[in-house]
Structure formats: C-alpha cells, structure tokens
Amino acid sequence: MKILAVDDDVIILELLTEVLRAAGFPNLVVCTSAAAALEEVERTDTPFDCFLLDIQMPEMDGIELTARLRRMHEYRNTAILMITAMSDRTYIDRAFAAGASDYITKPFDVLEIHSRLRLIQSLLAEHVRLDERNPTAQQNAPASLVTSADLEKRLALQDIDGFIDYLALENYLMQVSRVSLFGMIAFGIVVPDMARSFRASSVFEFEAAVSDFAEAISESLKPTSFFASHAGEGAFICVLTNAQTFNPKMLEEQLCKTVRDMDLHFCDGRPISLTPVAGEGISLHLKSSRAISKVLVRALQSAEERARDPGAQHHTPSGKIMRLFGLG
Amino acid sequence: MIQQNTAIKLGEIRTHFLSELEKQYLEVEMLRDRLDQVADHSETCHAIGRICHKIAGTAATLGFPDLGDIAAKIDDFVASNCVTHPEALSEMRDHADHLLVLISLIFQEE
Numbered sequence: 001m002k003i004l005a006v007d008d009d010v011i012i013l014e015l016l017t018e019v020l021r022a023a024g025f026p027n028l029v030v031c032t033s034a035a036a037a038l039e040e041v042e043r044t045d046t047p048f049d050c051f052l053l054d055i056q057m058p059e060m061d062g063i064e065l066t067a068r069l070r071r072m073h074e075y076r077n078t079a080i081l082m083i084t085a086m087s088d089r090t091y092i093d094r095a096f097a098a099g100a101s102d103y104i105t106k107p108f109d110v111l112e113i114h115s116r117l118r119l120i121q122s123l124l125a126e127h128v129r130l131d132e133r134n135p136t137a138q139q140n141a142p143a144s145l146v147t148s149a150d151l152e153k154r155l156a157l158q159d160i161d162g163f164i165d166y167l168a169l170e171n172y173l174m175q176v177s178r179v180s181l182f183g184m185i186a187f188g189i190v191v192p193d194m195a196r197s198f199r200a201s202s203v204f205e206f207e208a209a210v211s212d213f214a215e216a217i218s219e220s221l222k223p224t225s226f227f228a229s230h231a232g233e234g235a236f237i238c239v240l241t242n243a244q245t246f247n248p249k250m251l252e253e254q255l256c257k258t259v260r261d262m263d264l265h266f267c268d269g270r271p272i273s274l275t276p277v278a279g280e281g282i283s284l285h286l287k288s289s290r291a292i293s294k295v296l297v298r299a300l301q302s303a304e305e306r307a308r309d310p311g312a313q314h315h316t317p318s319g320k321i322m323r324l325f326g327l328g
Numbered sequence: 329m330i331q332q333n334t335a336i337k338l339g340e341i342r343t344h345f346l347s348e349l350e351k352q353y354l355e356v357e358m359l360r361d362r363l364d365q366v367a368d369h370s371e372t373c374h375a376i377g378r379i380c381h382k383i384a385g386t387a388a389t390l391g392f393p394d395l396g397d398i399a400a401k402i403d404d405f406v407a408s409n410c411v412t413h414p415e416a417l418s419e420m421r422d423h424a425d426h427l428l429v430l431i432s433l434i435f436q437e438e
C-alpha cells in the first residue's frame with residue numbers, strides 16, 4: 001500500500017515512518033507542506049492508496065489539501081486520514097465535509113494507526129478481488145442493466161453538498177462522540193420501490209436517479225448543517241449536526257416539492273413518480289461503533305416502516321435493511 | 329514485542345525530539361519574559377501556542393505524557409481565544425511557567 005504523509009513537523013514524519021515500517025507499511029512518502037504534497041501527487045507514476053494529513057500547517061492546511069485531492073479523479077475514493085491535534089468539533093466537521101475518510105487525534109496511539117491502516121488495506125484488497133471476479137460490476141458499462149450488486153452498492157455522491165461516503169459518516173460520528181454529540185439527530189430517508197422501479201434500467205439511469213434524490217435531500221435540508229450518505233438502493237442516512245428538533249413530516253413535504261420541481265424522468269421519457277419518505281429523528285447519545293451502527297439501522301428502519309404504513313411503530317429491522325448494513 | 333531496530337530508531341527520534349525541545353525551551357523562556365514586558369500579549373501567546381501544538385503532537389507518543397498534557401492544555405487555551413481577555417494573561421504566565429518547569433525536570437532526568 002503506497003501512502004503519502006504530510007505534516008510540517010519532521011518529528012511526526014520520522015515517527016510515522018518508523019511506526020508504519022514496523023507495522024508492515026514501508027511504502028511511505030513524506031512531505032512537510034501541502035504544496036510539496038501536491039507536487040508529489042503530480043509527479044508520481046503509481047497513485048497513492050492512502051493519505052495521512054495534518055490539519056494545521058502554514059499556508060495551505062490539511063483540510064484544503066483534502067478538498068484539492070478529492071477534486072482529482074484518481075483520488076475521489078482514496079482513503080484520507082487526518083492525523084491531527086485539533087480535536088475541536090469545528091475542525092472535525094470541516095475535515096469530513098472536505099472529504100476526509102477518518103480522523104485520528106494526536107498524540108496518536110501506535111496500535112490505533114496500525115488497525116486503521118489494516119482496515120484500509122483490507123478494503124483495498126476487497127476492491128481488487130471484486131474487480132478480478134466481476135470486472136463489469138466495478139467499471140460498469142453505464143448502459144448495462146443494473147444487477148442486485150449495483151442496487152445495493154453505496155454510492156459516495158461526494159459532489160453533492162453535505163454528502164459523504166457511508167464509512168466516513170460512521171467514522172465522523174465515532175470521532176464526534178469523543179467530543180460531544182449534543183444537538184445531533186439521525187434519521188433515514190427511503191425512496192420506496194426504488195429497486196423494483198429500476199430493475200430494468202441501466203446502471204447510469206439508476207445512479208443518476210440516486211444522485212438526483214440525494215440532490216433533492218441536500219436542497220431540502222439547507223440551510224441546516226448536516227451530513228448524509230447513500231445506504232444502498234433508495235435509502236439515505238442523514239445526520240443533523242446542530243439541531244434540537246426534527247419534524248419528518250415537514251421535511252417530507254419540502255422534499256416532495258423539490259423532487260416534483262426537478263421533474264425527474266427515465267431515459268425513455270417516462271416520469272419517475274417516486275416519493276421519498278423520512279423516518280423519525282433519533283437523538284444521538286452513543287459511544288461505541290456498534291452503537292452507532294445500531295442507531296443508523298434504527299433510523300433507516302423507521303423510514304422504511306413509515307413508507308409501508310405511516311402509522312407504524314417500532315418493529316424488528318427487515319432483512320433488507322440488515323443486509324444493506326452488513327448485519328444480516 | 330518491539331523489534332530491536334525499531335527500538336533503536338525510536339530512540340533516535342526521541343533524541344531528536346529532546347534536541348528540538350531544548351530549542352523550544354529557550355523560545356518559550358524568551359516569550360514568557362515578553363509576557364511581562366509587552367502590552368499587547370496576544371501575538372506572544374499565539375507564538376507559545378504554536379510551539380505547544382508541536383510538542384503536544386509527539387510528546388506522549390515518545391514517552392512524555394505529562395509534557396504532552398500541559399502542552400495540549402496551553403494549545404487549547406490559546407486556540408479558544410481566551411488570550412484576548414486581559415485576565416487571561418496571568419493564567420498564560422502560570423501555564424508557561426509550568427511548562428518550563430516540566431521541561432527542566434525532563435532534562436534533569438534524561
């Protein structure tokens with residue numbers, strides 16, 4: 001795994017070099033500024049698999065560097081870990097909004113860095129395995145028909161305001177839970193019948209529709225500060241980052257109006273007449289990663305129940321939701 | 329178990345950290361004196377904050393957790409903009425004194 005570490009403190013870079021080498025990650029390039037890092041990225045023949053970035057650096061900081069890397073096609077989905085002493089909520093929010101995948105607070109725990117990098121390495125290996133097993137699923141010919149794997153895939157949608165990768169959202173909540181979860185509310189949004197409606201559509205059509213619904217969610221939630229992620233099929237998870245209350249009915253009305261105004265159509269001209277449904281808001285009071293996953297499942301489950309029956313109460317999560325969240 | 333060459337490398341990094349800490353001590357000492365002399369102490373506090381930010385990032389990992397804690401405390405204090413309040417000056421002086429004493433103790437032990 002080829003890693004680029006950027007920090008203006010040479011002692012941190014020396015430490016990272018040794019810690020990573022000892023953990024079996026010897027392919028590390030280091031830079032002492034964001035400008036030098038961008039030059040290195042331009043110069044390299046083999047793209048980097050992972051970035052470790054400090055936030056506070058003179059001139060261009062690590063958050064701006066993250067945003068610039070995300071604008072490069074080859075680094076749209078590359079893991080970017082912020083390794084920083086800035087544990088303030090504002091910095092955490094800005095870093096994830098710019099496209100950070102994860103956040104490690106200095107002074108770093110050597111074992112923590114090892115485990116995060118191993119996780120990234122295993123995700124990379126999984127992607128390579130998928131590519132080898134099913135090359136078309138990864139580099140979809142856009143015109144090919146959607147498969148179940150395409151429907152269940154979580155799209156990153158990083159170009160839409162407030163949308164971040166699903167794993168990054170979990171990491172964000174984990175990081176924020178160490179500071180304060182006060183004023184954070186999670187809820188799910190589902191577009192009922194999305195999978196059935198797009199079963200005979202192309203990958204391009206399906207992904208464009210997911211992107212359109214995400215755009216509508218983003219527009220409807222503004223100006224509230226939020227993060228949101230696609231959770232597969234027509235499901236989305238949203239987290240309001242500074243709210244005391246949440247009214248799903250009001251959001252739904254706004255969302256339906258936005259979707260109507262967008263006047264969505266299939267490629268053959270048929271109108272897409274799907275209406276998103278929002279679930280109940282759940283205040284976040286959680287600490288562990290398992291607790292975070294459970295809350296996200298509950299949030300989506302609530303949206304699915306409201307889609308089936310607006311008066312529905314709490315039920316056991318459906319098999320589909322459990323599968324989407326990797327819990328089934 | 330840490331391999332022998334890793335332990336040697338970490339020892340070298342620790343030595344580098346301590347040589348930087350010596351320079352940082354002199355800088356903080358000079359800035360601390362300035363807190364008594366200059367009317368507008370905001371820039372001086374921020375300069376101390378920047379040094380503490382660096383110390384806080386590595387001290388604990390290299391085996392100096394107390395130094396890391398006080399450096400992080402000063403870094404947070406400066407970052408929270410408290411230093412613009414006149415009453416913050418005496419607290420900043422206390423923090424800087426505490427840091428200098430702690431660094432002196434580290435040098436005595438090493």
